[in-house]
Amino acid sequence: MPPVSAPPPGWTPGEPAHRRITFALFLAGLATFALVYCTQPLLPLLADAFGVSPATSTLALSVTTISMGAALLVFGPLSDALGRLTLMRVTLLVAALIAVASAFAPTWGLLLLLRGALGFAVAGLPAVATAYLREEIHGDWATAATGLYIGGTAIGGMSGRLLTGLLAEAFGWQAALAGIAAMALAIAVALGVLLPPARRFVPTPLNRVELADNARRMLLDRGLLTLYALGFCAMGAFVAAFNGLSFRLVAPPFDLGVGVASLVFVTYLIGSFSSPWAGRLAARFGSRTVVPVALAIFAAGVALTLVDHLTAVVGGVGLITFGFFAAHGTTSGWVTARAASRGRGTGMAGSLYLAFYYTGSSVCGALAGQAWSMGRWPAVAALTGGLVLVAIALAVSMRRVPVVPARPYDQPQP
Secondary structure (H helix, E strand, O other): OOOOOOOOOOEOOOOHHHHHHHHHHHHHHHHHHHHHHOOHHHHHHHHHHHOOOHHHHOHHHHHHHHHHHHHHHHHHHHHHHHOOHHHHHHHHHHHHHHHHHHOOOOOHHHHHHHHHHHHHHHOHHHHHHHHHHHHHEOOOOHHHHHHHHHHHHHHHHHHHHHHHHHHHHHHOHHHHHHHHHHHHHHHHHHHHHHOOOOOOOOOOOOOHHHHHHHHHHHHHOHHHHHHHHHHHHHHHHHHHHHHHHHHHOOOOOOOOOHHHHHHHHHHHHHHHHHHHHHHHHHHHHOHHHHHHHHHHHHHHHHHHOOOOOHHHHHHHHHHHHHHHHHHHHHHHHHHHHHHHHOOOOHHHHHHHHHHHHHHHHHHHHHHHHHHHHHHHHHHHHHHHHHHHHHHHHHHHHHHHOOOOOOOOOOOOOO
């Protein structure tokens, strides 16, 4: 039997392929989360247009994220066998086309159906993006590259909310959704052009027994399970906060229009900075230190939004965004790094993390609508703050989880 040759080294900063990969994944993250979250600032308009309650209107986002969670469990293992590139390219293109159709949905039921299908399709990229970066980027720079990708998701979340709010106020909710769909189509084409061929991917044949065993290992690892639960709580808190803000800013005492209210989402630019910054800090001080601090900043932001003054609310939203993206970007890299140290299966671990993450978005985002109906913003803030406190407790508990030595990525895996 010929000796197993070592894979080529991962790409490093300064190499053209490294720049192409990081830029392409930044754009892809932007498109993905613009598609997912573009309905969030439109919730009051959708409630009026289709004659549904505020709690029901949140389903326009929740059905998307819950279908994403389900699809992640399919696409992660599939990518381990078939590769990451084709999956990312095709699913983003399909999601953009579905988004075009959703802009012209004539009924509430059809809109929800299309939003659910969009969530399933768009999951192909986040299911494998961090695993792809961990494989193709040199291990010393993979966490920073992941942070940049998460930064793109922050700008995508901002674009989806900001542009749809402004377009909806000028032209209506349908034109707003169509505009986001057109942007996503352009980025899907760019993704296909920019990404170089994979050099370090080693396919794992689809085997149901091995797949079940891999899933079992990724679910029974105490550290990974804690990180999955952390993602559930952090994302649930984040989406609950912004769902509630969509109604709070257009209601007394602020009475803002949808377009003006959407300007608060400019704070997402803070997330595009905090995620890669936290990734660099984690590489220096460790994720166990960075994540609890980031979540504490998130909690402080929730408390600040209780003040009935627009400046305080905007400042609170800025802290929420800074803390959330710093925590999420670091935790994402933490999951794939820990899974890699346990052997192959980073795609499965990343998918499980995101499945928990988007389930939190769906469940807690819908609960935010109920909380708003019951107690307005104080009730939403209580829900959000409680979830963040649980996330902090989970992050602190990771200090008692034994550290698993990292396996070098530049060595052949058995």
